[in-house]
Amino acid sequence: MSSSLDAARPETAPAETPRFRPAVHFTARDTWLNDPNGLVFHDGLYHLFFQNNPYGNVWGNMSWGHATSTDLLRWTEHPVAIAGDETEDIFSGSVVVDHGNTSGFGTAESPALVAIYTSAFKAGSVHSGTQAQSLAYSVDGGMTWQKYDRNPVLTRDSAHFRDPKVFRYESAQDSCWVMVAVEAQQQKVVLYRSDDLKTWDFLSDFGPANADAGEWECPDLFPLPVDGDPENVNWVLIVNVNPGAVAGGSGGQYFVGQFDGVSFVPEAGSLAAPAGITSLPDDASRSEALQQSLWLDWGRDCYASVSFSNAPDDRRIIIGWMNNWDYANQLPTAPWRSSMTLARELRLSSGNGGARLVQHPVLGGSEEELLHAGNIELGASALRLPDAVPGAAQVIEAEIAPGTAERVELRLLASSDGRQGTVLSYAAGNGRLTLDRSRSGETTFHEKFASVESAPVGLEDGVLKLLIVVDQCSVEVFAQDGKVVLTDLVFPEAHSQENSLAAEGGIATVLKLAVSSLA
Template sequence: MSSSLDAARPETAPAVTPRFRPAIHFTARDTWLNDPNGLVFHDGLYHLFFQNNPFGSVWGNMSWGHATSTDLLQWTEHPVAIAGDETEDIFSGSVVVDHGNTSEFGSIESPALVAVYTSAFKAGTIHSGTQAQSLAYSTDGGMTWRKYDQNPVLTRNSEHFRDPKVFRYEGPQGSFWVMVAVEAQQQKVVFYRSDDLKTWDFLSHFGPANADAGEWECPDLFPLAVDGDPGNTAWVLIVNVNPGAVAGGSGGQYFVGQFDGVRFLPDAGSLAAPTGLSSIADAEAAAAAMQQCLWLDWGRDCYASVSFSDAPDNRRIIIGWMNNWDYANQLPTAPWRSSMTLARELRLSSVSGATRLVQHPVLGEAKEELSETGSFELGSEALRLPDAFPGRAQVIQAEIKPGTAERVEVKLLASPDGSQGTVLSYTTSNSRLTLDRTRSGDTTFHEKFASAESAPVALEDGVLKLLIIVDQSSVEVFAQDGTVVLTDLVFPGANSQENWLAAEGGTATVLKLAVSSLA
């Protein structure tokens, strides 16, 4: 990360804000967090490591924090796993289970967990000012870690070579470890291979492409079956970008293609602008090309998404950082600052003749049903839904035929007088879904926070499908079975708990409406 601790530090810390603490999204107990790191499933536990400042609630002193979960909803925080020191900050990376003991850090019977992380070397050290890749390992299931005594294991003598994601490749080229990392300011993903996690050989690079105006960070690469067909597999390359995302600031894009063990080749349908968005001089043309990029999330607050290693049943599950570098250090929460998105299971599906990612939030079964209705007509008279509960998250599922309505909207976390609320609306004239937080509550802590994000959404047989998760300080929207996702932070007033559904300019038909809560 390239944030400046001194420049970003608030003049005064905000008052303690327990009502903004999420019910089902991970936050550190009383410190700062950003990128998820080292996501791995091992011995019945999901491990979430993360960028952490152990000494404060703004970016700095980068170390790896640690939390575990059995269900991806409720997390237990543990002591710092890999600590920065006088020589290095511990930047982002990944964790693998070394089943074959290729590193000789463990054994076949008791494999080590190996973290591959970026050492951001401090001024005056032997690698002063550079970023390189290093190892740490754990032989007790990820609870304690030891740095490898011959770090770094891979350097390019670069100031911006970081964020290694490592996985085991099995294919025509053989069986070996692959590292996917970035030269952040060159907008390049670089690929390396290794037999033992210690010695690495260069394979190839990819980029710049599509959204390339900002730094590229936190890549991931993995195969998925298309439409569940194991005989038709494509590879997905996730590349996060800051700034230059579709909603402004930081965000995540992806490419679909093939990886042959040496290089990644994107499908033609993954490329919005072959010469890159930053090279398009005309603003209108650049904006149009931006809409054609493949975005993981069209909201303001989903960044650095990466996937779990060794997830059960070969599921591909990602978690992102629910924040934006535009205002990350100024969020009005205390004593913690920042949270993670919900875990999301990824699949590849054929959508309008193209191969696209779909995302499904991992919610489990422990939901309390609050209301469920059959089909009914909806007009300009708003329907009040069950209120959001303090300390609990709310799940709203709806299938709506807009019919003659010009606009259908769900108003979330609204105040009794209607002056505050986060508005999710679908406009039929332009087929766009918009999440508007300009009047959501506290928006004044940063000039860029008040915003409205929108995404193109095509109806399916005239039907809009919505799955909305509302937590204490966030809204996540999964539209059309997860083909379009919008994630935004919100900081509502203490009494803003009402939820409403309405249609404007005509009538709509609600085919399904179910509301439940969970904590």
């Protein structure tokens, strides 16, 4: 991903902030990170490569950092995998396991891992000012990498051609590698095919469509069965956009449709506006179309989400960058800056508008239960929940029937005097779930940080289901079994640890309430 932000360290480094270090969200030890890259499962390990500045905690000197995990919760950071140099920055891309040794970089018995990444060529290099796609390969399970000596392997002589996601496409008629990349400033996804990962032929393009007011980045394309039915498979195209997301700044949209090995065709229900949002006549029309677009996350802090290659049992698991380009370089954390979202498993579920994604956080089943209760009548008097625990994440699961209540409110990471806290509320009257971080603690480091996000959420049989993960400096909300997700960063004061639940304007019933700790 590109940025014009200054690549140098701040002249005065902020004091270290260990209280904000997440327990189960990956952060680099003491440097900057952004987009997840090259997500791949191989030989029992999940590999997370990522955009990394090895020399500072703001954007710059782009290289691929590297971490591994066996459970997607606890990560081990390794040395830089693919380093930028005097000719190129190493921008986003993907990794595949070349099982058939189509590239010749490995053997049939010991396949190579092949990284397909964007070379952002610097002034003075042969390809100065362009972005093109290049290869690197590993024959030791992803721990060391060698750049291909004939890079780049695909160029369009473009300054904004980037973020290749490559996958193996198999059908009765064809077997090949397919690349989805973007012409970022044209708001287009471009598709190519290859037999050997080295020589690429153009297939088709898609876009602009829906949220197209900003640059398109970090695409992904994959099949998923609808409601688990292998006879009913749709394809999902993820396209991240910056700026112009539903909550402002950076965000991820998606389309559902069909891919035949050449072209992606979205179903009609995936299109909020056939000609694209930017062609709509006024701000009100654009806002309405944004609400109708399909969003991976309705919060401010989930961007560049892409999925793992070669995941076991054909699971489709994504990770996103938990940040927003509006204020990314100003987050009040040190010595690191930025983290990843939780890993989320994706499924397609049928509904009135067509097949839609649902997301379930990968938690590993190792939570320690702190509270389990049910059938609680809830009014204006707050129901106190277990406090947040320093150094651990907290998982809150609730099923609530709003009943006569006008509003149900969950206060998270709040101070005892009520002056600070992050508020998650639901208004049954308009069916909106709202996450308010305007008084969540440290908010003044950037003018765009103090914000309120909301999403449409309908009750199901009169019930609101919530799964909330709170981890030191973040809140991830999965509503109605993951049909709607909101993710926001928060930076509470050290004394703000209280959690509570209340109802306003009537009586609600808490059918189920479970709180657990995850470290």
